[in-house]
Amino acid sequence: MRTDRLDLDQLALLRELADRGSVTAVAAAVGRTPSAVSQQLKALQRQVGVPLVERVGRGVQLTDAGRALVVGAVTVATALEEAQAGWHSFRGEVGGTVRLASFHSAAELLIPGLLHRLSRYPGLQLDTFDQDVAEQAFAGLTADYDIVVAHRSNDVVVPDRPQLRTTLLLREPMDVGLPLDHPLAQRASVTPQDLDGEAWIVPPPDYPIDRVLTAIAARSGVPVRVVRRTTHLPLIEKLITAGHGIGLLPRHTSAERAAGRFALVPLKEIRAGRVIEALSRPDRAARLAVRTVLDDLVAEAATVCG
Structure with a gap:
């Protein structure tokens, strides 16, 4: 493996590939052509000197080396967001847009009160989306949303999701x-x-x-x-x-x-x-605006339980 500094943009594309499963899906998500995405991933692979992606049937998946790089990519992205969040907190700036997806009944239970709580932050905009999917599909939605309110049975073992930040809301x-x-x-x-x-x-x-x-x-x-x-x-x-x-x-x-x-x-x-929880990518959860929404979600859920 060469010692040249890794390109953060290429690492981000590799991470998107890990989450989305195809170069075409990555290209659509980042607003580039599939050819451009492929070129960047090939450049990263040449730099590290080992295969990062392998074909499986008609699709692709990451090799062990590719998955190891993705772990590093998440760590770096999270650290950058934490630094940015610290600066915004120092300046007293809570703002930006947060995209929240939720299944219908949880939205009904939590969103009205959440919007009332967030009204004290005029610079923060919460965009909400309906996503009522099967239990196993919620994690994949975190590629497209900052926060995903999900549910699962309370009688199952909590799934191992090291690349996600999970916030318990209520049972x-x-x-x-x-x-x-x-x-x-x-x-x-x-x-x-x-x-x-x-x-x-x-x-x-x-x-x-x-x-x-x-x-x-x-x-x-x-x-x-x-x-x-x-x-x-x-x-x-x-x-x-x-x-x-x-x-x-x-x-x-x-x-x-x-x-x-x-x-x-x-x-x-x-x-x-059922257990209702909020799922986020770690780097997005580190954003001050997302942390603010998560904190208020937890507070709102506590009033429901009380």
């Missing part, structure tokens, strides 16, 4: 949503056995709720009968209200709409819930 219990005239609606709690034979309205597979349904079936010994799937929480609530089935609903998010429409009954014997 939200999931209650059984029942029509008001359902025989179980007035119960203080229900068990999996109480729910045998019910028609369920739930999100698609690969969402946190699916693991709870599997646990319910295992505990009761009866397969869960799913009659409809949708990610749209208000639709699930309306279908439950109209008597078309039951579902698992997020306690804090659905509470305001429950009164007079449907019942929220805690589920016994199974710890049903």
Whole structure:
């Protein structure tokens, strides 16, 4: 490996390739042609003297050497952002644009209060985006957004994500949503056995709720009968209200709409819930504006739990 100083722009492109998986995707993200991106990556590879990228099928992936360089690229980018953040903090400058993506029900729960908190920073603009994806897909969104509000089941091992900064926001219990005239609606709690034979309205597979349904079936010994799937929480609530089935609903998010429409009954014997957390690239999390939004997200989540 040559000892010449590595080019930060080329390192950044290598990192984008690690996150996005193709030169074409990197080119689209950085506003260059695929040819220009390829040339820069080849120049970096010539400089270090070892292969950084290898073909796998129709795509490419980084070699061990490439991944090691990406770790260094993240460290350097984070240090630069921390230095910039320290200077802005010294000058009392909290400003810029922060791009935040969130799945729908978390946005409903957190964004209104977050915007109220951020109003004390006139120079800071928060742009929000809807991204309701499968549990495993949230990490990939950090390539395009400064903050990604994600959810995962609270009964799974926390994934190893060394290239991401994770900020815990809250754990939200999931209650059984029942029509008001359902025989179980007035119960203080229900068990999996109480729910045998019910028609369920739930999100698609690969969402946190699916693991709870599997646990319910295992505990009761009866397969869960799913009659409809949708990610749209208000639709699930309306279908439950109209008597078309039951579902698992997020306690804090659905509470305001429950009164007079449907019942929220805690589920016994199974710890049903979801963890809501904020994901960011470490260098973006180091930005003063992003840190400010993250701090206020944590504060807003604490009021929800309280």
